[in-house]
Amino acid sequence: MIRWRGTLYRFHPLFTLVMLFSALTGYLVEALTLFGIVFIHEMGHTAAAMGLGWKVREVQLLPFGGVAVVDELGTVPLHEELIVALAGPFQHAWMILFALLMKIVAPSSLEWWNYFIEVNLMIGLFNLLPVLPLDGGRVLQCLFGYFMSYYRSLWLTTWLSLTLSAFVIGFAIYGWFSNQLPLNLLVIGLFLLLSNWFSYRQLPFLFFRFLMSRGQRVSRLMMRGTLAQPIVVARQQKISNILKLFMREKYHLIYVMNEKGRIQAILPEQQLVSGFLDGKKPGSAVSELFM
Template sequence: MIKWRGTSFSVHPLFIMIMLASLLTGHVIEMITLFGIVLIHELGHAAAATIFGWKVQEIKLLPFGGVAVTDEGGSAPCHEEIIVALAGPVQNLLMIGAAYGLHMLGFWSEAWTEYFVQANVMIALFNMLPVLPLDGGRIVQALCSLFVSYHRTLLWCGRISMAFSLFMIGFALMPLYYREPIHLNLLVIGIFLIYANWTDYRNVPYRFVRFMTNRDRLSLLRMKQGTIAYPIVVGSEQPLGGVVRLFMKSKYHLIYVLNDRGKIVAVLPEQRLVDSYFANFMVK
């Protein structure tokens, strides 16, 4: 692991194994090129995140590409999340343009330009699949948070990601039906993604707590900005945990509490519930 300006750079063991395999098969230059493309892709994410004031904690190079780990913790606006997610594929488009330019100037051969362009297209398109932690999965999660509660967003995006990962594994194994070699690279990536998403799915309660830790600060900010409150109507017997799970990421809430006869008995700002949530959390 290498650390530079507060950001750690690490390489997943599977990525190292793939690089070692390239040494044995004589594709060292191609693998180094792929490594560079992935790194530039991730630096695009990191640059966009830094512009928005996010702290980039780590850049991980994985078998299918990479992941830029940030500290936003569910507190960033939807448009920022989408821009940061798209910043990686944009780097691939820029590299494709540069490759064609170098070819036209006579610096790159047609064969090498074709390989470089295909590698960028493959990485960009694969990362746009609606699977976390790929860029497409992050965009889907950001858009989903506009319409449903953040807790439900975490659950459903995790389920969608696992479903697509299983489909990827099934597609990789499909050649067995025709007694042909399986798509080994796709199988490894699918297994890695299903494991990563299953782990994240099990950690949804902890990820939600992280989201709630930023909620009080964001609530005060939205109040100062004059954001219109989005009502949540609950019964007086509704558990506190169930109420806060109704919070939407991009909304400020007022909670209307009804008694058994449907009469409003209290109107609470969401900060009251956030404070109570963490008070109960600390007691537990």
Template structure:
């Protein structure tokens, strides 16, 4: 990343590839178009920032990437899913608002029709592209949030990474196929390769992201218990390892673990906290639950 600066008090970083694209566009004589795209992307990300700050999230920075941007926050799966969905969709919402505003200004004769058409098309392109189910695009984050309602979080991040990888491959392949029809789409190829690398790196670091989720789990448990919640049971055999059981934890559920013996009799019931403490102890992580608590 090149040296950041802070417009409107927001730490803004430019990815090197984004900087190269901007520079090449200016050198090619597309300064107005480039400035327009920059403003659209910035307002898109500003929508995320304002929504996040409204919920009290800690926004670290905004990164401008080849495909648009990404808001980096401190919160990692320890906030309500509905808040995450609102923050995620606040970006594409800005594109919709800008399209409506451009149509209104054009009909009033306040802006040139040619520029208005370009502005509307650019907003549609950026907004719709960001809704693709690929991390870290808005569509990928929305997919991950929705999956959290039904799947254990370890499986959520694994499934979302795999889906993102598949769509990144399709996007990259589509840009290469164009070489036989209308020429290689270099910008799409660069974006596709970038997303492919990003999601492969994310998949390789799955255990790290899951550990961050567990480290922040105490905040989620306090929130759930403070508001009152129904416990989600997990029924396991006593021979199951602590690691296997922890991977069954769901993001928005408080779990009680029912441990059974060979005859199907419930021997004891555990809340989450002792299991988390055992997981954070590397010497106990691979132990069977019956060895630790019976």
């Protein structure tokens, strides 16, 4: 583990196993090349996050990329998350262009540069798969956030990632019955499945963090002149269910209707958030805020 400028950098156990196995089997140069590519990939994420003012607490290096541990996910504008997510795969583009140039300048090292390009393509394309915590999964979650609620985007991408992770494991097991067990694919599938199961268990925490940041985010949206998006609910609707309708790039006015279809109250979203965070039970009805 290395700490630099307040950020902890450490190898994931998977990466450590790959490095040790490569050294024992005589592929140390290839392993060091892999490490360099993965490190540059993750530094792309880190540089973009820090450039936007994010606090990067930890960077975990994996054989196929990395994971940056930050507190800003779900609390910043969607375009910032898109920039940070795409900054990693973007590094492979310039590294491949550089390698193509070096193939012309230094043809004596043609075989190594071909390997360098192949690994860059493999890691770059793999990270664009729509599976969390890969970059493609982050991008998909951001795109969902533009037209659906934050909670639904979290739930949908997590379950999609769980399904695809299980598919990867199933494909690897199928290879076992065909006497061609891709062990690396099985390990990656298991890692993705466990990561997404942990993310699923963390959904309440992520949603709570989103609600905690809504006051500051709504103030910025209103200063930009963003139009309010109404949410029409019945008075007996649960506060917790209404909060799950909130979108990241909108602020909301909640129209509470009575049994006769008349507007009984118009509540700013922060009143619901405050009521929920101040100790209202999850099953409390919205009418309890204005009765």
